[in-house]
Amino acid sequence: MADAGEAPELDELVEQLRATGARVTSARRLVLRELLASGDEHPTAEELAQRIQRTDPEVHVSTVYRTLESVEQAGLVVRAGLGDGPTTYHLAHDRHHHARCDGCGAVIHLDDRAFATVVRRLERDHGFLAAPRHLTVQGRCRGCRATSG
Amino acid sequence: MADAGEAPELDELVEQLRATGARVTSARRLVLRELLASGDEHPTAEELAQRIQRTDPEVHVSTVYRTLESVEQAGLVVRAGLGDGPTTYHLAHDRHHHARCDGCGAVIHLDDRAFATVVRRLERDHGFLAAPRHLTVQGRCRGCRATSG
DNA sequence: CTTGATGCAAATGGTTTGCATGTTT
DNA sequence: AAACATGCAAACCATTTGCATCAAG
Numbered sequence: 165m166a167d168a169g170e171a172p173e174l175d176e177l178v179e180q181l182r183a184t185g186a187r188v189t190s191a192r193r194l195v196l197r198e199l200l201a202s203g204d205e206h207p208t209a210e211e212l213a214q215r216i217q218r219t220d221p222e223v224h225v226s227t228v229y230r231t232l233e234s235v236e237q238a239g240l241v242v243r244a245g246l247g248d249g250p251t252t253y254h255l256a257h258d259r260h261h262h263a264r265c266d267g268c269g270a271v272i273h274l275d276d277r278a279f280a281t282v283v284r285r286l287e288r289d290h291g292f293l294a295a296p297r298h299l300t301v302q303g304r305c306r307g308c309r310a311t312s313g
Numbered sequence: 314m315a316d317a318g319e320a321p322e323l324d325e326l327v328e329q330l331r332a333t334g335a336r337v338t339s340a341r342r343l344v345l346r347e348l349l350a351s352g353d354e355h356p357t358a359e360e361l362a363q364r365i366q367r368t369d370p371e372v373h374v375s376t377v378y379r380t381l382e383s384v385e386q387a388g389l390v391v392r393a394g395l396g397d398g399p400t401t402y403h404l405a406h407d408r409h410h411h412a413r414c415d416g417c418g419a420v421i422h423l424d425d426r427a428f429a430t431v432v433r434r435l436e437r438d439h440g441f442l443a444a445p446r447h448l449t450v451q452g453r454c455r456g457c458r459a460t461s462g
Numbered sequence: 463c464t465t466g467a468t469g470c471a472a473a474t475g476g477t478t479t480g481c482a483t484g485t486t487t
Numbered sequence: 488a489a490a491c492a493t494g495c496a497a498a499c500c501a502t503t504t505g506c507a508t509c510a511a512g
Contacts, residue, residue, distance in 0.1 A: 187466060187511050210501080224469050229502065231467090250501055263435055263443060272439055274431070281430040282423070282450060286412050290421050291455030294412060299448050301431060306440030336486050336491060358477080373494050378477065380492090399476055 172257055174200060177240055184238040191216075191223045195231045199241065199255050206244050206252035244298040261299040267308030274301070321406055323349060326389055333387040340365075340372045344380045348390065348404050353422065355393055355401035393447045395420065412450045416457030423450070 177196045182188050194216045213225040235241045244252045261274040279296050286292040326345045331337050343365045362374040384390045393401045410423040435441040
């Protein structure tokens with residue numbers, strides 16, 4: 165099972181992309197580079213495009229969208245578009261989930277392990293192979309439980 | 314803790330809505346009635362509008378959207394973003410989660426209980442009181458595991 | 463040289479909004 | 488009467504697509 169290991173090199177990602185049969189163009193390289201540079205930010209397609217355009221103004225947003233689709237299918241990138249606002253993206257090696265406080269917005273990171281029970285249940289009861297990618301659990305953090313009703 | 318109990322009566326819902334200060338109009342009553350009638354379907358705003366229009370053709374989609382916003386804020390309705398496609402809605406008393414197949418889009422219902430481990434962990438490790446509202450776990454259903462890679 | 467990728471512009475689709483009018487409280 | 492909700496059309500925004508051109512394999 166793919167896990168949250170070290171950050172990969174650009175060349176690694178490029179190679180994995182090529183392995184799926186997709187062609188490696190300069191635009192695609194730039195998208196991957198920008199995703200690497202984004203760390204644990206979760207940029208939108210538009211944001212990626214703008215940053216990339218500082219290097220190559222020719223790269224169009226639609227290309228970024230198409231590239232994101234390819235790299236997502238290659239399993240390199242995860243779509244974290246939840247809640248409101250546009251979809252955000254991050255590299256797949258950085259797999260994590262969130263618990264977010266309804267009160268103050270504080271975010272706690274959760275690893276896959278927390279969802280083991282759910283995964284097992286789905287397998288046992290439905291033959292469903294769960295691969296949770298990006299879940300956000302709502303609730304109230306310690307501080308907000310004390311403070312407000 | 315609010316839980317998935319009996320289906321409420323229309324009048325109950327109406328009363329709860331009124332209690333938040335919102336005005337109760339015939340359109341809003343129709344939205345709630347339609348949500349009740351939808352059982353565990355998850356209608357989109359558009360679908361709700363169409364069904365409502367069989368009773369009152371004057372009711373406009375934008376009204377349905379505005380109503381959904383009000384009833385969501387009143388805590389009567391939960392927004393269920395199932396990945397792609399338009400947002401779907403269901404009554405809050407019917408709390409559950411989903412597993413959705415990446416391949417064919419099939420949806421499996423999961424009850425709160427499946428997430429007990431996550432909830433316990435968050436409480437123990439972070440004093441975080443989780444109240445998951447609507448999570449969608451991705452994966453592959455039995456059929457799609459067999460069929461495709 | 464073949465196939466897939468790109469730029470651009472235009473289309474799409476879900477959702478939101480401005481405004482004049484109608485309805486609830 | 489005052490505040491809020493509605494219908495409608497138009498705006499909006501993220502994303503997708505058709506097509507001619509270009510570059511990677």
